[in-house]
Amino acid sequence: MRWIVLILTFSLFLSCKNGKSEYIDTQSFTKKKIISTHLIPDEHFLGDEACASCHKAQFKDWKGSHHDKAMQVANDTTVLGNFNNTVYKSQGITSRFFKKEGGYYVNTEGRDGMYHDFKIEYTFGVEPLQQYIVKFPDGHYQCLRTAWDTEKEEWFDLYPDFKVVHSEWLHWSRGGLNWNNMCADCHSTNVRKNYDLENHAYNTKYALINVSCETCHGPGKTHVDNVTTLGDRYKPKGDLKMTFATSPKTLVDECARCHARREQYSEFYNFEGTFLDHYFPQLIANGLYHPDGQILDEVYVYGSFLQSKMYQNNVTCTNCHNPHSLELKFQGNLLCAQCHEPKTYDVPTHHFHQEGSEGAKCINCHMSGKTYMGNDYRRDHSFRIPRPDLSLKYGTPNACTQCHTDKDDEWALANYKKSHGTPKNKHFSELLAPALTGDVHGFEKLLELSKDTIYPEIARASAVRAMPNYLDETVVENMLAFLDDDSPLVRGATIDAFSDINSGDYINYFLPLLRDEKRTVRVKAFLAIASLNEFQLPEAYREIYKEVKKEFETHLDVTSDFSGGRAKKALYFLKQGDVENAIKWYEKALEIDSMNNMIRTNLANLYYRNKAILKAEEAFKTIIQQEPNFAQTYYSYALLLAEQNRTDEAITQMKLAIKHMPDNVRFYYNLSLLYDKVGKLKNAEDIAVKGLKLDPNNEGLLYVMAYVFQKQGNFDKARNTASKLVELYPRNPQYRRFLQQLNTSR
Structure with missing residues (x-):
């Protein structure tokens, strides 16, 4: 299915929480750091030859490297x-x-x-x-x-x-x-995209064509001036980035801007702030990663390395890679032996393979990989222990069967148990994967993962981001707490999670995040409160609102050459109640990517909301033509037809929805209602029965079934079904009244 991954999530759920009027604030969000938006002049980048005279060995390593020839x-x-x-x-x-x-x-x-x-x-x-x-x-x-x-x-x-x-x-x-x-x-170095939205044109500029010394270390002018002026008296004063004094996690953060799948927020990178002041990474989600966090789509290195114990224990990029040549510092298991005692790990009693074989190499068990772009094999940097038991549960890969391609996961697990016993270590994926694979009881595990700071912050953030799949009042109450989390990645993910909730009940909780220390979190918070204008805010927030609004507008501008960026602008207008402009920007998004049917679906629904019925219908037909196997479109189109009292046509579309997604109980519920609407009660009953086979306690289907039995005059069956409803959902007074009515019909 050709659905392009967007860098935003549209509103899919309804809130079940009562609105709250209080404004909250905490000390943790009064520390907004002002990161300048100034452009570094190209002449401040002196070129690689300016570095070569003093840094001969580093220059020699870099010359001819992948960075040099980028x-x-x-x-x-x-x-x-x-x-x-x-x-x-x-x-x-x-x-x-x-x-x-x-x-x-x-x-x-x-x-x-x-x-x-x-x-x-x-x-x-x-x-x-x-x-x-x-x-x-x-x-x-x-x-x-x-x-x-x-x-x-x-x-x-x-x-x-x-x-x-x-x-x-x-x-x-x-x-x-x-x-x-x-x-x-x-x-390239010091890139300015310079996109012209009106003409869909570029005038892109850069200081240096390749990934130069100054791409990583920053513009060299100040450094060279200091060295020239002070000579032997020169001491490093922070005029360069990525030096020997850079801490391990900071170094990873600085490498991340090019080694991560991410969304851009600043107009250009000017070496100020951190990664999260300029970009926000894609989290562990279906389509990008396997449910256990292993690489799937082209996500590069940062997202997987953040999952690893290596990162948690301050191992950094340059512990393994020469930062200038990019080559590994050592070949074979000698690389890992820098930290891991060879007598313990580089022996058959640990790896259970013949010494010197491919199976005896650390990376083949702990860094399996995937080929991208046809022939580029890249290794997963999450450094995990093979878990064939999780492969059996969640359909995830494991290094055993990736090497032994003639074997299956059952074989892998049996051999794992022979050599290592039953897996004992609790990996975060055991708490995340159930939710990403549709486990209806996955929320409790997500909550455990997101609360426990022993787990990687990207895993915790991904857990919060997945919580709207289990939306109810309890879930929302738990999500609110993560807006105050110590991790900016978690805070940002929490705001994105709330974007799935179509409600203004929680706007007040986002206001303190306008003062967040990370630009990306501030911008996300601004979009979350977009239904308010400056004068609807408490006076204490009005100045910061205006500052962050500029950052938000920059973010929209810098992503406006993507369909997702234009769709985010549509979402902004929609939150403000400006349906006309929302439609305009969804249409502009499709000008860039006419196959993006996530956007077209939102546009079709807005057309319908704006009484443009013919346009809405045409949009649904286009989606069906482009993606005839996507069930949700038939469902949405059927609802439109039903509201137009074109019930027979709606039935046809709803049946197609079931054909393409036979496990979706909601489709059976709506088809049963449609049959009832045209008086085909037996058909309505049959469809409800099929749906209840999938979900015997489904509230909607049980109610429809009881209602159809009543209309058929089959009061005993109606009472039995209504009694089950009351038993399952005792707090619903509607079901009790319905049962009382049926009892008086004896």
């Missing part, structure tokens, strides 16, 4: 691919690579679906693959979908099993492979 001008020295009039075919598209007038070119399908010659402007990366960048007249730089395999020395398709047409966001000429917003921030 992006280069395309020429005879940098281009590795075969452009000698070679042809590559994939998914019905033929690409021809050739040279002309001293330049490198490709003839392939463009934005309009026609074939054109495109000049290669830049190379991107060096191994195990190299991509090539084309410039379009509107300032868009696009990465070709066909890349060069530097090991096999052949062209290959980055997504060989995925058919994409030229009008889709994922086409190489559009947003999915756009350098300006998907790549530049991490592959």
Whole structure:
């Protein structure tokens, strides 16, 4: 299913909590740090040669590294691919690579679906693959979908099993492979995206083309001036980032801006504040990670490393990697032996494999991985013990069967028990995975995980973020406490979790977070209170509100070239009650990504809310055409038709919803009501019976069943069903009255 992961969550649930009028504040949120938004001038970045004279060894290591060659001008020295009039075919598209007038070119399908010659402007990366960048007249730089395999020395398709047409966001000429917003921030130095929303154009600038010394250490001008002025009297004064004095966790935080899947909040990175002042990472969620936190989609390293005991115990990136060459400091198990005693761990009594074999390597058991972009194998940095028992419970991978591909998880667990006994360590995933795999009793485990600070903060934040799946008053009361958590990651996740609750009851709880020390948390809090304006706030919050509003507007601007960014702007207007502008920005979001049916669903519902019935219906039909197997659309379309009294058509759509998602009890409930509406009581009864087989105590279905029995004149069955309702839900007076009415009908 081609649903693109958005960087926001739409309102899906109704609140069941009574509103509260008090404003709360705590000492912990009076520490807002002012992080400047100033742009560092390009001339403050002196270039790598300015570093080489004093830092010869570091420069030598860096030269030729992946950072050095992150992006280069395309020429005879940098281009590795075969452009000698070679042809590559994939998914019905033929690409021809050739040279002309001293330049490198490709003839392939463009934005309009026609074939054109495109000049290669830049190379991107060096191994195990190299991509090539084309410039379009509107300032868009696009990465070709066909890349060069530097090991096999052949062209290959980055997504060989995925058919994409030229009008889709994922086409190489559009947003999915756009350098300006998907790549530049991490592959060059001092990047300013400079997006022009009105013309959907870019004028992207950078100080240095690649990942230079100053990308990590910051602009060198002040440092060089100090060294030049003071000579031998120079002592480090914090004029550089990422030095030997940088603490382990701070170093991870500084590397994270390019080694994390994240959403951008600041206009550009200016080396002030921390990661969470500029970006917010994607948490452990379905579609991005496996339910136990192992890597699934392309999430890079930060999110998995935060899960690890390594991170918790102050192991940092440079303990394993040379920070300049990026190579491992040691080969094989010697790398791990820096901390882990070889006599204990690098022996068959620990790894139970033949010495010197692949199975005896620490990384193959504790850092399994996955191949991305066709041929780029990346290891999971959560450093976990293989758990085939959890694989059996939750369908997650384990290192045993990833290596022994001819075996299954039952075999893996049996052998694990022979060598290590029954798994004893309690991993956080045992508390998170049940909720992510649909366990109806998963909330208690989420609460245990989120409250216990012994667990990684990204796991705790992910647990809070998953809580709306179990929404009731008790859940909300527990969620509120995490707005005051010591971890800004947890606080931010909690605000996002409340975005799933379509209610203004909790706005007052977000006000203190306008003073949060992290910009990302402040901006999230601003969106959470968007239904209020400055003059509806207590006077004590009005000035900070205006400051954070500027930060929020910057966030909207910097993400406005993404469909998700435009959808967030629509959500902002919707919270303000401005339906017209909400519709406008959802429509603008679809201009970027016409296949994004999460957005189109929200737009269809707004069309309907705004009495634009024909537009709403057309939107649902478009979704069905693009994603005919997605059951929720048939359901939503059926509800629209039902409200228009087109009941027979609604029945047809609801039946299709059940066909494509036969385990959704809600669909049976609504179809039973629709049959009742047209007088087909036997059909209504049959559908309710099918639904109750899935969920025998379902409140809605039981009520419908009792109601249908009553209409059929079958009062004994009606009374029995109503009695069960009263027994299961004794606090509902409606059911007691209904049973009393049935008893008087004897």
